[in-house]
Amino acid sequence: MTRRSVLFVAPECAPLAHVGGLGDVVAALPIALRKEGHDARIVLPRYRFISTQGMTRHEAPLGVPLGSSEAWCAVFETKLPGTDVPVYLLDHLGLYDRHYVYAGPGGIAPIDNLARFSFLSRGALQLCKHLSWKPDVVHAHDWPTALAPIYLNEFERARGTSSLGNTASVLTIHNLAHQGVFAPSDFGVTGLPRTLVRDDGLLHDRHLNLLKGGLYHATMLTTVSPSYAKEIRTFEGGCELDHVLRFRGGDLVGILNGIDERLWDPSNDKALAAHFNADNLEGKAECKRALQKELRLAQRSDVPLIGIVTRLTWQKGSDVVALALDRILAQGTQVAMLGAGDPELEEFFRVRSLLGGDRFRMVTGYNDGLSHRIEAGADLFLMPSRFEPCGLNQMYSQRYGTLPIVRATGGLDDTVEQCDEQSGEGTGFKLWHLSPESLADTVSWAVHVYRDKPALFRAMQRRAMSKKFGWEKAARRYAEVYDWALARLSGQYETPNLPL
Numbered sequence: 001m002t003r004r005s006v007l008f009v010a011p012e013c014a015p016l017a018h019v020g021g022l023g024d025v026v027a028a029l030p031i032a033l034r035k036e037g038h039d040a041r042i043v044l045p046r047y048r049f050i051s052t053q054g055m056t057r058h059e060a061p062l063g064v065p066l067g068s069s070e071a072w073c074a075v076f077e078t079k080l081p082g083t084d085v086p087v088y089l090l091d092h093l094g095l096y097d098r099h100y101v102y103a104g105p106g107g108i109a110p111i112d113n114l115a116r117f118s119f120l121s122r123g124a125l126q127l128c129k130h131l132s133w134k135p136d137v138v139h140a141h142d143w144p145t146a147l148a149p150i151y152l153n154e155f156e157r158a159r160g161t162s163s164l165g166n167t168a169s170v171l172t173i174h175n176l177a178h179q180g181v182f183a184p185s186d187f188g189v190t191g192l193p194r195t196l197v198r199d200d201g202l203l204h205d206r207h208l209n210l211l212k213g214g215l216y217h218a219t220m221l222t223t224v225s226p227s228y229a230k231e232i233r234t235f236e237g238g239c240e241l242d243h244v245l246r247f248r249g250g251d252l253v254g255i256l257n258g259i260d261e262r263l264w265d266p267s268n269d270k271a272l273a274a275h276f277n278a279d280n281l282e283g284k285a286e287c288k289r290a291l292q293k294e295l296r297l298a299q300r301s302d303v304p305l306i307g308i309v310t311r312l313t314w315q316k317g318s319d320v321v322a323l324a325l326d327r328i329l330a331q332g333t334q335v336a337m338l339g340a341g342d343p344e345l346e347e348f349f350r351v352r353s354l355l356g357g358d359r360f361r362m363v364t365g366y367n368d369g370l371s372h373r374i375e376a377g378a379d380l381f382l383m384p385s386r387f388e389p390c391g392l393n394q395m396y397s398q399r400y401g402t403l404p405i406v407r408a409t410g411g412l413d414d415t416v417e418q419c420d421e422q423s424g425e426g427t428g429f430k431l432w433h434l435s436p437e438s439l440a441d442t443v444s445w446a447v448h449v450y451r452d453k454p455a456l457f458r459a460m461q462r463r464a465m466s467k468k469f470g471w472e473k474a475a476r477r478y479a480e481v482y483d484w485a486l487a488r489l490s491g492q493y494e495t496p497n498l499p500l
């Protein structure tokens, strides 16, 4: 194995800035890569909610070309909490001194997002020079950093003298539905040549599309599960960019995310009232009681308790859950839900929670501790996503012996094995067609196994809890992708034996 140096350029990284699964991945993968001997580091903006107390402030400020001039920021350096992963924070008050990452209250994106994320992508490359560090690979994540490969190609590789001339780029697609779409009139702020605004570049449907540009420019592309890597090559799953993904199909690899098994460990989780493992589930019964108490649900051990932790969006099928809720509760279940997102859905579930007596409880907002307690205390976990690039909660659930009910799509399909009552196999319950009826039917099937086949349910829990969801395998795959990207740059186009 060759030791590689990699700079992760990302808009979020847990726990410093955490909006969704991308933030989990950007924290966990560098840790796993460092364990394998690679030099992985992270750069992200210094948002208002990231305290710089105890961090090192670099003496020299960092100059970053922005539009036709240059903007300056301070650089703070720290380690990802509890690890040896270096994190650099670009501190530009005008662009990042805000209490959000992507969008303000009500999900409204600020008008200067193109400037904010151009600065991050270009700033990442400037940072390498400021550190006199030549990473082998710049690893970008989703549309906010999709310009980094373009800056690399345009301003570093093209200049034979640049210290980053031999740096390859990898762009990971966490969610193809978000593409970073801006008015062409804003293009000037990127500082890139206008010749890039074309159909096989940054132009899509008469708008700038950062992700599309990144897909054409990055040396290699990855996405977060093998099934999603297939789905996004199709018209149905391609969010209008399937032709680009087919064009670059030979450079696109699906690598399943892992989970942080230190943070998500039922035998040692500080958020829980009791602990448990695959051989002894007594603590799980205690967690169920504690969750029922915390959420003012009837404290009954025999009632199947269904957990939901989600962004409330169309992607996650939250609207279908709303339509199926009565049918799900009519089966004698309890539902414990934690979520935030679409204001109408928030309102619907909030009102139902008020009227739901001791059977349905919805907590609105983002609450890390409660998400752990729901994963631990529930018997079943509901995640009927319309599409799911990978999904983390279904993996957390299995690790906590909480059998997931999922739609068989993307990473959900790759990580959950269907219950087979004949053979006794499986770790969860899958549905394909998504409707309130099919969702209620699949819940009814899971409830039947829970009530009438306790030995099978228990065996499925044990199997789910014994599965390996760590990052080691994924880290090795990414290292192969880095090797491949570097080989590409030096003119070798042989395809190593990689998964799709």
Ligand code: ADP
Binding pocket: 019, 020, 021, 022, 024, 309, 310, 311, 338, 339, 340, 365, 366, 367, 368, 371, 390, 391, 392, 393, 394
């Ligand atoms: P996505 O990134 O599409 O939302 P993932 O399943 O990959 O989906 O990751 C979601 C992450 O965010 C998980 O770590 C999950 O526990 C967490 N999460 C989502 N909503 C909430 C919430 N309301 N409170 C706490 N954690 C949440």
Ligand code: GLC
Binding pocket: 020, 021, 022, 025, 174, 175, 224, 257, 388, 389, 390, 391, 392, 411
């Ligand atoms: C995105 C996807 C989710 C995935 C996460 C981390 O948020 O929606 O499925 O798990 O990124 O890769």
